Amino acid sequence: MVHFVGAGPGAEDLITIRGKELLEKADVIIYAGSLVNPGLLKYAKEGCEIHDSAKLTLGEVVEIASGACEQGKDVVRLHTGDPSIYGAIREQMDAFDELHISYDVTPGVSSFCGAAAALNLEYTLPTVSQSVIITRMDGRTAVPEKESLEALSEHESTMVFFLSAGDTKRLSERLIAAGRRPGTPCAIVYKATWPDEKKFRCTLETLPEVAAENGIEKTALIIVGDVVEPSEYEKSKLYDPGFTTGYRKGTDS
Missing domain, CATH: 3.40.1010.10 (Tetrapyrrole methylase, N-terminal domain)
Incomplete structure (x- = not known):
């Protein structure tokens, strides 16, 4: 077997x-x-x-x-x-x-989970982003046209790019051209959870520079979205004292 x-x-x-x-x-x-x-x-x-x-x-x-x-x-x-x-x-x-x-x-723990742990990051913050798009930029292997990074970026959800660290300049330029803010928070995590892990926070505009300065060309994940540096967010209803759940009665009931 x-x-x-x-x-x-x-x-x-x-x-x-x-x-x-x-x-x-x-x-x-x-x-x-x-x-x-x-x-x-x-x-x-x-x-x-x-x-x-x-x-x-x-x-x-x-x-x-x-x-x-x-x-x-x-x-x-x-x-x-x-x-x-x-x-x-x-x-x-x-x-x-x-x-x-x-x-x-x-199943195993995915590197996108390892990258979040390295950054002490939560991908799904209420009022910031409730969806995570796991994708890759096209290269020698194509992606379906409806799943181009331009099409996916329209949702403005958190995006996690696998297999794309080799051309951060093109990734940055295409996302900005598609309408993502140049100042959109980003992170690049090299070999998440390995002994030689490296992690850097930056913006979509500075991503290529940060990757080049640190010699990152492969074995890295790129995270794009406001969850990387959230300015504010709504707290979870699950632990709100006023919110009733199947396990406790809220004060607002």
Whole structure:
């Protein structure tokens, strides 16, 4: 059987208990070496066969996994963050379906959550932003036209950009041209939760300069929106003494 496991954002202790236990039992581990913290491999048992998928094609990943499954071995496919976000797992699942290989998924802590923790940031503040758009800028891989950053920016919701740190100048210019204020608060978080994590607050206008000054070109998330530096916001109704919930009666009732 193949177990897709989310490795978490980087820190070794941010993998889930279930994910760690699957690593400890695995006969074969195929991990995303370009992004997954190699320190997680210390959980592998003696004799475990380990492959770095950064050096492999889809066909080679499937061949290794299917060959192991035919021998009755357990395989862990270790992805960075949570496998459901830019994990390219659907194509692997489809291949395993064709081969009648069973699989399951263990979720992980996404790097966008790790970035928020690094910044002590809440993405959803009442009266500021109640939605988070997780997206990426088009590059060698296109995005659907209706999901261009210009189209998405019209909502003025909190935006979290994956896979876009390589061209912050174009990202900044396009968002400003689409109507986002040059002074819109931003943050860039490099390798969230890793020992060498870096984090910087800036504005949409100064984003390219901050990224360049600190040599950030990849492995970073970019957060755009007023939640990065909220001037004011409405407190949650959940803890308002006047607000009645299913667990307590409010003073305004």
